[in-house]
Amino acid sequence: MSKTLLELSGVSVSFDGFKAINSLSFQIGEPELRAIIGPNGAGKTTFMDIITGKTKPDEGHVLWGDKGISLLGMSESAIAREGIGRKFQKPTVFEAQTVRENLAMALKNPRGPFDVLLYKKTKHGAERIEEIAEQTGLTDSLTRPAGELSHGQKQWLEIGMLLAQEPRLLLVDEPAAGMTPAEREKTTEMLVEAAKTRAVVVVEHDMEFVRRLNCKVTVLNEGSVLAEGSIDHVTSNPQVIEVYLGR
Amino acid sequence: MNRSFIARNPSVLWFLAFLGIFTLAVTLMAEATGTGFISTSFVKTLGKTLCLCLVAIAMDVVWGYCGILSLGHFAFFGIGGYAIGMWLMYARTETIVTYSMAAQVVPPSPQEVSDAIASQIFGVVGASEFPPIWAFAHSLPLQLLMVVLVPGLLALVFGWLAFRSRVTGVYLSILTQAMTLALSLYLFQNDSGLRGNNGLSGLQNIPGFESTPQSMVSMVFFWASALALALGYILFAWVVSGKMGSVIRAIRDDETRVRFLGYHVESYKLFVFTLTAVIAGIAGALYYPQAGIINPAEIAPIASIYLAVWVAIGGRGRLYGAVLGTVFVTLASSWFTGGGAPDIDLGFYTIQWTDWWLVLLGLSFVAVTLFAPQGLGGLVDKIARKS
Numbered sequence: 001m002s003k004t005l006l007e008l009s010g011v012s013v014s015f016d017g018f019k020a021i022n023s024l025s026f027q028i029g030e031p032e033l034r035a036i037i038g039p040n041g042a043g044k045t046t047f048m049d050i051i052t053g054k055t056k057p058d059e060g061h062v063l064w065g066d067k068g069i070s071l072l073g074m075s076e077s078a079i080a081r082e083g084i085g086r087k088f089q090k091p092t093v094f095e096a097q098t099v100r101e102n103l104a105m106a107l108k109n110p111r112g113p114f115d116v117l118l119y120k121k122t123k124h125g126a127e128r129i130e131e132i133a134e135q136t137g138l139t140d141s142l143t144r145p146a147g148e149l150s151h152g153q154k155q156w157l158e159i160g161m162l163l164a165q166e167p168r169l170l171l172v173d174e175p176a177a178g179m180t181p182a183e184r185e186k187t188t189e190m191l192v193e194a195a196k197t198r199a200v201v202v203v204e205h206d207m208e209f210v211r212r213l214n215c216k217v218t219v220l221n222e223g224s225v226l227a228e229g230s231i232d233h234v235t236s237n238p239q240v241i242e243v244y245l246g247r
Numbered sequence: 248m249n250r251s252f253i254a255r256n257p258s259v260l261w262f263l264a265f266l267g268i269f270t271l272a273v274t275l276m277a278e279a280t281g282t283g284f285i286s287t288s289f290v291k292t293l294g295k296t297l298c299l300c301l302v303a304i305a306m307d308v309v310w311g312y313c314g315i316l317s318l319g320h321f322a323f324f325g326i327g328g329y330a331i332g333m334w335l336m337y338a339r340t341e342t343i344v345t346y347s348m349a350a351q352v353v354p355p356s357p358q359e360v361s362d363a364i365a366s367q368i369f370g371v372v373g374a375s376e377f378p379p380i381w382a383f384a385h386s387l388p389l390q391l392l393m394v395v396l397v398p399g400l401l402a403l404v405f406g407w408l409a410f411r412s413r414v415t416g417v418y419l420s421i422l423t424q425a426m427t428l429a430l431s432l433y434l435f436q437n438d439s440g441l442r443g444n445n446g447l448s449g450l451q452n453i454p455g456f457e458s459t460p461q462s463m464v465s466m467v468f469f470w471a472s473a474l475a476l477a478l479g480y481i482l483f484a485w486v487v488s489g490k491m492g493s494v495i496r497a498i499r500d501d502e503t504r505v506r507f508l509g510y511h512v513e514s515y516k517l518f519v520f521t522l523t524a525v526i527a528g529i530a531g532a533l534y535y536p537q538a539g540i541i542n543p544a545e546i547a548p549i550a551s552i553y554l555a556v557w558v559a560i561g562g563r564g565r566l567y568g569a570v571l572g573t574v575f576v577t578l579a580s581s582w583f584t585g586g587g588a589p590d591i592d593l594g595f596y597t598i599q600w601t602d603w604w605l606v607l608l609g610l611s612f613v614a615v616t617l618f619a620p621q622g623l624g625g626l627v628d629k630i631a632r633k634s
């Protein structure tokens with residue numbers, strides 16, 4: 001049994017009186033791969049917003065790491081430095097910069113302005129970039145501006161940037177959206193590979209994709225956990241069937 | 248800074264070579280050091296333009312590279328001018344007062360000398376005592392320190408408050424304009440301690456060099472301005488290259504994403520804002536001794552807007568663009584407003600450029616922003632790519 005890395009308990013958040021997250025509890029260990037599914041508006045993105053410090057919950061606890069420190073009250077950048085990486089629903093890479101520059105920015109290194117100003121390129125850093133480019137199939141594109149990449153490649157670059165951060169927890173929001181079947185398959189491989197050494201949470205709509213991840217599944221609905229377990233277990237749950245068919 | 252930095256930035260070498268040749272040419276044609284083909288007042292105009300180029304590249308770094316449209320950087324420029332102006336005025340008045348008192352039978356006490364200097368300087372605003380902010384005016388090193396400290400601290404405090412509250416975009420621009428307006432309104436007051444709308448004058452007379460002709464003084468300031476521009480250019484080119492440049496441009500393009508990469512965006516903005524403010528202050532300190540006078544109108548909000556116009560016309564996000572824009576617009580401005588451009592007679596109305604220049608400038612700004620965001624610098628890029 002793996003150790004708990006992140007624990008949310010009794011977390012609620014409302015926007016103008018609408019409860020987007022309703023007394024949600026969630027745990028993930030290290031290493032672990034977890035899929036989160038749920039209908040549109042279930043609160044999946046908001047759940048990630050809370051963990052990464054973008055949204056402050058109205059109540060509840062978010063505890064992190066071996067010492068169980070609270071992530072509430074920490075800034076987005078401090079949470080990222082704790083070792084939580086996030087991939088957004090819409091691919092966001094820096095289009096005006098090359099793939100290499102994008103990856104170099106993400107590499108795990110001191111993040112203060114003066115550290116960065118005096119930063120010297122290292123052999124180790126260059127090797128890491130090559131390695132990640134290899135994993136994400138971007139070796140031939142390292143010197144191209146990221147804006148020239150295809151949609152699928154941008155998604156991979158973003159995953160590559162996450163890997164470069166060497167996070168302990170990786171949050172991935174709908175990575176397969178808009179991908180071809182072949183691209184989806186490659187994305188699945190990358191995520192499964194990444195989850196061998198760290199915790200990975202994947203939010204996804206597509207049941208086929210989730211099935212291929214072959215991991216524990218958490219079903220979110222109306223801001224709380226509806227069911228949890230293997231994909232076959234949750235898809236045979238009558239409540240889950242109702243939520244999905246009732247869409 | 249190593250060889251690879253210059254190698255990665257051939258535009259830096261080009262710029263330095265160009266500036267060097269220009270400086271040499273002016274030196275060979277000036278009155279004091281050359282043929283006298285160009286007048287002393289024109290040397291001053293050129294030297295001042297170099298200072299404006301320096302503040303413009305600072306503006307380009309903060310706006311073009313980091314995406315912070317500060318409409319307050321000319322205030323930092325003005326503060327630098329005031330800081331050096333205080334020493335220039337104090338030291339010169341001191342010389343005059345000591346000289347005239349030397350004839351007295353009873354030697355004057357230090358207090359009497361100080362009072363005499365104060366009433367000389369502040370007589371125009373009906374005061375005769377030194378305000379506290381003049382405490383260091385007697386000392387050149389201290390006042391030079393003020394040239395960098397005051398703009399630096401103001402930018403640090405202002406930036407800290409603004410960036411911490413995540414004020415961005417047009418709201419930040421408005422805030423910087425408000426800061427500039429407040430400063431200039433304050434300086435307009437007679438009891439501001441800086442002689443109200445009279446400002447500080449006689450700054451072209453450098454204490455200790457009374458017998459040096461202005462033709463020579465102007466050359467020295469011209470050289471100093473060229474050197475400052477060269478060093479400023481190298482400094483900024485270094486800052487915006489490499490990983491720092493990468494992060495700064497990323498903040499401009501998507502600051503939220505940069506936060507999730509673990510970078511504390513506010514610290515970076517504060518660093519860039521403060522560094523550029525300090526350089527703006529230094530540029531101002533070199534500019535106003537060449538202008539001879541500084542008054543609160545110099546810090547008016549419109550001046551900071553001009554700065555943005557220069558950078559926009561020159562093409563944001565490339566340092567040489569800011570230099571091109573500044574030179575082009577200031578030259579065009581003096582041609583149009585100095586009577587160089589012929590008035591256009593439309594029969595029913597005559598377009599006089601002294602009145603219409605600002606309209607033309609405004610229209611060019613809008614046109615460049617909408618249709619040619621690469622500005623003049625974009626043309627250079629095109630040519631460079633072809634050859």
Ligand SMILES: Nc1ncnc2c1ncn2[C@@H]1O[C@H](COP(=O)(O)OP(=O)(O)O)[C@@H](O)[C@H]1O
Nearest residue numbers: 015016020038039040041042043044045046047
């Ligand atoms: N910043 C916000 N302001 C107001 N409502 C929001 C905000 N963010 C999310 N919501 C609402 O919260 C609910 C959950 O949204 P979201 O987490 O994006 O769902 P999902 O990602 O599961 O589709 C939606 O009804 C959405 O409209």
Ligand SMILES: [Mg+2]
Nearest residue numbers: 044045046089
């Ligand atoms: Mg979503």
